[in-house]
Amino acid sequence: MSSLINARGLSKQYGSLKALDSVNFSIESGRIVGLIGPNGAGKTTALKALLGLTDFKGELEICGLDPRSQRHKLMQHVSFIADVAVLPNWMKVKQSLDFVEGVHPGFNRDRAIEMLSLTKIPMDKKVKQLSKGMITQLHLALVLAIDAKVLVLDEPTLGLDILYRKAFYDHLLNDYFSEDKTIIITTHQVDEIEYLLTDLLFINEGKIVLDIAMDEISEKYLEVMVGPEQLQQARSLNPLTEREVFGRHIFLFESVDRATLEELGEINVPKVTDLFVAKMKGAKS
Amino acid sequence: MNTVITLLKREYWENRGSFAITPVAIGGFFVLVMLLALFNTEHITSTHGFGSISINGISVSGMDFLGNMTIEFANLPLEKRENIWELGFYGISSSFTLVMILVSFIYLLGSLYDDRKDRSILFWKSLPVSDLLTVMSKVLTVIFVIPALFAVAATATYLAIMIIASIVALFSGGSIWASIWEPAPFLTAPLKLYFTYIVQSLWAAPFLAWLLLVSSWTKYKPILMATIPLAAVSFLEFYFYRTQIFSEAVRDRAFGWAVPVDFSTGQHLGTGDYIMNQGAIYDSAYSLLELSEFWYGLIVAALMVAGAVYIRRFRDES
Numbered sequence: 230m231s232s233l234i235n236a237r238g239l240s241k242q243y244g245s246l247k248a249l250d251s252v253n254f255s256i257e258s259g260r261i262v263g264l265i266g267p268n269g270a271g272k273t274t275a276l277k278a279l280l281g282l283t284d285f286k287g288e289l290e291i292c293g294l295d296p297r298s299q300r301h302k303l304m305q306h307v308s309f310i311a312d313v314a315v316l317p318n319w320m321k322v323k324q325s326l327d328f329v330e331g332v333h334p335g336f337n338r339d340r341a342i343e344m345l346s347l348t349k350i351p352m353d354k355k356v357k358q359l360s361k362g363m364i365t366q367l368h369l370a371l372v373l374a375i376d377a378k379v380l381v382l383d384e385p386t387l388g389l390d391i392l393y394r395k396a397f398y399d400h401l402l403n404d405y406f407s408e409d410k411t412i413i414i415t416t417h418q419v420d421e422i423e424y425l426l427t428d429l430l431f432i433n434e435g436k437i438v439l440d441i442a443m444d445e446i447s448e449k450y451l452e453v454m455v456g457p458e459q460l461q462q463a464r465s466l467n468p469l470t471e472r473e474v475f476g477r478h479i480f481l482f483e484s485v486d487r488a489t490l491e492e493l494g495e496i497n498v499p500k501v502t503d504l505f506v507a508k509m510k511g512a513k514s
Numbered sequence: 515m516n517t518v519i520t521l522l523k524r525e526y527w528e529n530r531g532s533f534a535i536t537p538v539a540i541g542g543f544f545v546l547v548m549l550l551a552l553f554n555t556e557h558i559t560s561t562h563g564f565g566s567i568s569i570n571g572i573s574v575s576g577m578d579f580l581g582n583m584t585i586e587f588a589n590l591p592l593e594k595r596e597n598i599w600e601l602g603f604y605g606i607s608s609s610f611t612l613v614m615i616l617v618s619f620i621y622l623l624g625s626l627y628d629d630r631k632d633r634s635i636l637f638w639k640s641l642p643v644s645d646l647l648t649v650m651s652k653v654l655t656v657i658f659v660i661p662a663l664f665a666v667a668a669t670a671t672y673l674a675i676m677i678i679a680s681i682v683a684l685f686s687g688g689s690i691w692a693s694i695w696e697p698a699p700f701l702t703a704p705l706k707l708y709f710t711y712i713v714q715s716l717w718a719a720p721f722l723a724w725l726l727l728v729s730s731w732t733k734y735k736p737i738l739m740a741t742i743p744l745a746a747v748s749f750l751e752f753y754f755y756r757t758q759i760f761s762e763a764v765r766d767r768a769f770g771w772a773v774p775v776d777f778s779t780g781q782h783l784g785t786g787d788y789i790m791n792q793g794a795i796y797d798s799a800y801s802l803l804e805l806s807e808f809w810y811g812l813i814v815a816a817l818m819v820a821g822a823v824y825i826r827r828f829r830d831e832s
Contacts, residue, residue, distance in 0.1 A: 231806045242648070280639070280640070280661050280818070281639075282636070282639060282828070283828055284828050291779075299641070300645075300827075301642050301643055301645075301647070302642065302644075304640060304641055304642035304643075305616035305641075305642040307638050308640060310640070311636045311640075312744065315632060315633045315636070315637065316634060316635075316637055317528070317629065317632065317634040318632060318636065319527070319528050320527065320528075321527075324524075324527050327520070327523070328524055328641075329519055330521070331516055331520025332516075332520050332521070332641050332642060332643050333641055333642060334642075368637070374641075377567075477782065
């Protein structure tokens with residue numbers, strides 16, 4: 230399988246702040262990647278670079294195109310919702326469909342209308358007359374009706390209620406996603422999308438701190454619930470983190486032999502959030 | 515092609531109020547004034563002095579006056595009748611022109627700034643439209659689309675006035691053909707008007723492109739950022755060199771947009787004679803092509819438009 234997105238030595242500096250510090254990663258098609266990092270980690274800068282919205286140093290290729298000079302061609306294959314993207318207030322719902330249909334060869338109007346019919350959005354209203362949640366729903370309907378190779382979702386469900394969020398992710402997985410598509414999602418609610426993801430990319434202070442496929446996590450990271458008598462032994466194995474829940478200690482280990490850990494106690498595959506916390510701590514120390 | 519049409523539609527949707535409703539309102543205003551003048555009774559007009567004409571001390575209503583006039587008017591030589599109608603049309607279209615320039619001025623200043631300010635730019639940028647095409651859609655809008663809409667509204671106003679005048683003439687027994695439909699240049703006047711609009715825009719292109727450039731670049735009040743540098747450079751030039759080459763160039767182009775330039779010489783025709791000279795712009799427009807300043811202006815304008823496209827590429831946060 231060939232890489233759809235390739236970044237080598239990707240750097241971006243704002244004044245003295247290194248938003249991206251010589252980052253390397255590649256993403257293959259047919260993956261759903263969670264791009265996860267704390268605020269100010271460089272997520273948005275990375276996405277902007279991918280989408281041709283900002284200049285950068287280093288090499289970056291997406292669908293064989295350079296986003297800096299070929300953004301308009303790239304956008305035929307890539308669609309995105311940025312967390313700060315706002316639909317223009319003056320536009321009517323119908324006009325937004327007309328516009329995207331007019332400029333995007335891969336837009337399927339019927340599909341967008343079908344998605345809108347599940348909402349309460351009226352076609353003849355202007356965006357400024359819609360509620361915040363409705364605007365997001367409209368935006369998602371427009372974007373998901375585009376047949377793109379890469380879909381970038383930056384905090385896509387901000388401001389939506391749980392029911393719609395659930396429906397959205399189900400739709401994304403069951404109806405939208407396919408083998409020849411790639412989805413990149415950033416969100417602060419990792420728990421919600423954990424089951425969707427095939428890959429994880431953790432980013433912190435402009436650097437990639439973890440780049441792993443979801444099914445490789447269990448080979449490399451294990452969580453052990455340790456009783457009081459084996460605490461010393463567990464600590465001597467250099468755990469990434471140790472936390473206490475109801476009097477029991479939970480250790481997170483990286484690349485420690487499974488058999489060794491089994492002697493210490495009950496083994497689990499860590500949740501993404503716990504892994505995230507561990508990795509962020511590691512980066513700081 | 516589909517993309518270009520969609521982009522132009524988008525400009526129209528966003529600015530329907532100023533592009534379409536405004537010119538219709540101006541036309542409506544003319545028709546209303548004419549109707550008021552016709553139907554004002556003596557009683558009202560004697561207090562307002564509007565809509566009636568006093569002849570030999572006897573006040574008559576506008577209806578009677580116009581009715582009588584059409585009879586008198588039909589006896590004038592054709593050339594004279596045509597001239598009078600033409601001047602009347604110029605008088606009407608000059609209102610459209612001035613408002614159109616104001617509309618275009620505001621439009622250009624906001625064209626690459628508003629979407630950065632309201633942050634919808636990321637939505638526009640998420641679609642496969644190049645920055646060149648986006649900027650060109652603004653250029654096409656200001657040179658061709660806005661003038662077309664205003665010219666159409668002006669034409670509709672001409673026709674409405676001719677129809678009203680015809681009804682009046684019908685009742686007063688004047689010759690509708692000889693006084694109205696034969697002399698009134700209702701086919702040529704709109705075409706001349708549209709042509710003039712385009713020529714004047716091209717003459718003013720450096721100024722238009724400057725507005726576009728400021729709009730793409732500024733992070734703060736475009737109107738100030740567009741005017742202050744021009745004033746500052748003019749001032750500095752005068753202060754250090756005691757010359758006014760820059761300020762005169764700005765005046766020629768900026769005001770040349772609104773006020774006719776005799777393109778055979780590049781000279782202004784004077785603001786006072788605007789209506790009378792509207793025909794002169796049309797008549798001299800072809801000699802524009804021989805004027806080297808015109809071509810320099812277009813080159814300068816093209817460079818500034820290119821600058822706007824370049825800035826647009828990465829100017830994504832306001």
